[in-house]
Amino acid sequence: MERIYLDHGATTPPHAEVVEAMLPYYRQYFGNPSSVHSFGREARRALDESREKTALALGAAPEEIIFTSGGTEANNLAIQGVIESLSHKGSHMITSAVEHHAVLDTMNKMSQKGCSLTVLPVDRCGMVDPHELKKAIRDDSVLVSIMTANNEIGTIQPVMELAAICREKGVLFHTDAVQAIGNIPLNLKEVPIDFLSLSAHKLYGPKGIGALFIRKGTKLGKLMFGGGQERKLRPGTENLPAIVGLAKAIEMATADIPGKSKAVAALRDRMIEKLLEKIDAIQLNGHPEHRLPGNVNISVKFVEGESLLLDLDLKGVAASSGSACTSGSLEASHVLMACGMDQQTAHGSLRLTLGHGNTAEEVDYTVATLKDSVERLRGMSSLYRDYRRQVEKKRNIGEEKTCTTKK
Amino acid sequence: MERIYLDHGATTPPHAEVVEAMLPYYRQYFGNPSSVHSFGREARRALDESREKTALALGAAPEEIIFTSGGTEANNLAIQGVIESLSHKGSHMITSAVEHHAVLDTMNKMSQKGCSLTVLPVDRCGMVDPHELKKAIRDDSVLVSIMTANNEIGTIQPVMELAAICREKGVLFHTDAVQAIGNIPLNLKEVPIDFLSLSAHKLYGPKGIGALFIRKGTKLGKLMFGGGQERKLRPGTENLPAIVGLAKAIEMATADIPGKSKAVAALRDRMIEKLLEKIDAIQLNGHPEHRLPGNVNISVKFVEGESLLLDLDLKGVAASSGSACTSGSLEASHVLMACGMDQQTAHGSLRLTLGHGNTAEEVDYTVATLKDSVERLRGMSSLYRDYRRQVEKKRNIGEEKTCTTKK
Amino acid sequence: MYNKKVMDHFQNPRNAGEMLKPSGVGEVGNMKCGDIMKIFIKVEDGRIEDINFLTFGCGAAIASSSMLTELVKGKTLEEALKITNTDVAENLGGLPDAKLHCSNLAADALHKAIEDYQSNNPSA
Amino acid sequence: MYNKKVMDHFQNPRNAGEMLKPSGVGEVGNMKCGDIMKIFIKVEDGRIEDINFLTFGCGAAIASSSMLTELVKGKTLEEALKITNTDVAENLGGLPDAKLHCSNLAADALHKAIEDYQSNNPSA
């Protein structure tokens, strides 16, 4: 059986062209870009070209791009780097309740070390309110970090507005755009973002490589110390094959975003519509409109997410869940909780993230399969039985009432 | 013309088998090891197996291995992590004057932040004296970091003794073994090392991946915050293809070290012998015996290193230098200076690092080529002319004297 | 993540379902960690003649519920009370560490069911 | 790292060597940064009729020495004094940033050589 991959939010299969672009840098052009000799110069050239391509895809200048080992490092570098670079200015930071742990945990660490921190709430759809941000900014605020799009529920934040507020107030603005780049258009010439994080493996590139955009003139401390690579901000021999892969991937990902997104969004909408139609007691999480083209996040009530994943997996469908059981921690997704969801509903959440390789047939198979799985698991769930009994009771009461009024 | 690569100390060409081992993880097995579904489990299995292989090659347990983005990160994690994990214990650290910048700069940063730091001197051969270490350890010492083998001059430190002293005194011992692993045998079952850093691209593996060995029971803070990967010590989606490559490379590198090292050391000795024989006013740097099998480091007096590199490169030989001009800074190599070398001699240093692919013919060609380059550049060097004049003068004086005594 | 035996019990759970007139019922778990198990027993002559479970929970929770019912069926109450969560995990050939303490609660539910039966039948 | 023109001057330096009876000699540089340049000039009728250099230094140092001698040969002392390190770098088609300030000192050496000539020939 061909398996169906619906977990593009976790990682994406690298494009064949990306892997092809990388291979020569594992084979012929293995030099260290810092070396003076011809092997080094070949490598340096590829490094420079990759930086140019990456910058171009974002509307940035090459010297504004620092390659990192991934999205997590980019987020850490931005946040820890801002704190590190401060000498006597204040140090109040602002973030949102639905950030990825790479932002949230770093912010929390900084606050343990003496910074003050405001975590902005979100509405039921996971959106940050720009007015809330405006109110939260203080005289001693130094950094605001709010993601471009959420990895779990796909909600797209009003980054343009948020960034403009920060620029106006003279506060640095960072955005974790790991889920956004390649999925929604973003031009750094037009949006006053100071720092932007991205990760190649979310946009059909290789794992273990990402980048931080640092707007020209912005001071930043560093996480690691050593060699002079990456404008002395990120030491260590450059991961050249991966950097070449990132450049190729982002070049491909940002070509014709509207066209590609439309195709994926059509699959997404087909799936959402069918799911809501065919399965009772489920709800769509995240924003109905401002959402990533590939993101479907539902809560299947009275079923626990991990068991649903396992059941789907046995039937060849790969998805993910905000259930505590899949997070390694014992808590349900902080994102769903921040949207005001109750524990039980959060535990039954399921994320299906579509990508360029998926088809309408796969969507239809998935919906049918999911329906079967839900039925099987609900059959074992005491919570569902209790719910059905209540529904029946209500219906009976309702019928009585109807009868009553009919009299 | 086939170029001759003599810069294995900078980076090594990945073995074909390593690249082959990695490819399936870019193509078929692209899953995220944290995912519950079959794509994730395939990835998880490969991750676990790679950790086991890496551990086995070092005489460690799998749970003692944390994958990082390279040697620089491993060094930073060990040093910053120890400081981070301390609550109220003292914080005196000890290192040596010949460490890689990834250790030295991190140590210096920690000392700026309030730790105290002792930098042990080395002798003319670049060796740390264990007695000096013993004397330097104080009651508030928490970490000693001394490299296993030096990247510039190839000197191998008495790590066994150094580690034993630390163990005895209850101080944690870290070693940067980036240049050593695969070149000299090292079994962590036998040497009481607490932390060991390695990097795959120095042992015929891919760039952008390394590992930190952390002996069981040793507490360590972290550099970055985010997901729960790598026992929560190193968040971020694992760079699985590179990890698979590291495991394959270290497995190959540590198989039959004595045999392979002997072959490389024979080339090294052939080169050293011929160089000293054919070129006047040169000297061998580093230790005559306790040196990496592939390392040749000479100082060519009255010639500047970068110009020598360029000239060699034009003739197809790729080497490196401790010259200020190649370091990006304006200072000559701190390693050569720590060995008591004068500036001028340090600027004329040349490092030729041999690897498994090199041949005796290449060595002979290199020596002949180097001789030509040195002659050409010395022809332009006022320093060399002055030197020759002095030599001539001395000879004339000497001859006179000889005559005098004859009377 | 899970071994074959666990997956078998997850895919083909034994004795899943509600029991109509149980002698005793026990329920454990809470919503925070996301596992709720309900065990129904039918006791005859001091023996667990029949047992059923309903579980809202992860794969480990379902598999351990299923395994418990297999272990218990036909046992005397005394024997059944000796069965621990660890026994269940061992009979499943082991569970991932993270699951051992949060999802492996079936024996607790059984013990509650037996208590329930005993409090309903004080003479028994 | 270096462009073609720089590499050409490095590979085929013009006017490299010692001058036997120079009218003036200038030397700049220090061992710390690793570049030492010596310029020899032969002055006739207020013109630099011949020029040579000896340089211990990196590729940029050698190439800029060579380029300087090309620029200067045949010029009057006045004209020669107007030549700056920046002119040398520009005539080479540019040098890497890191090299601009440490290895691009040939014009300084020339100026010293002219000074040397002038102090030897106060009447000139």
Ligand SMILES: Cc1ncc(COP(=O)(O)O)c(C=O)c1O
């Ligand atoms: C001794 C030593 N330590 C650390 C490093 C840094 O390793 P990486 O380039 O993988 O960060 C190197 C190589 O550059 C090295 O030679």
Ligand SMILES: Cc1ncc(COP(=O)(O)O)c(C=O)c1O
């Ligand atoms: C929104 C977001 N930020 C950061 C990350 C971390 O990226 P990486 O896994 O490349 O470290 C991820 C993915 O895991 C993500 O979805």
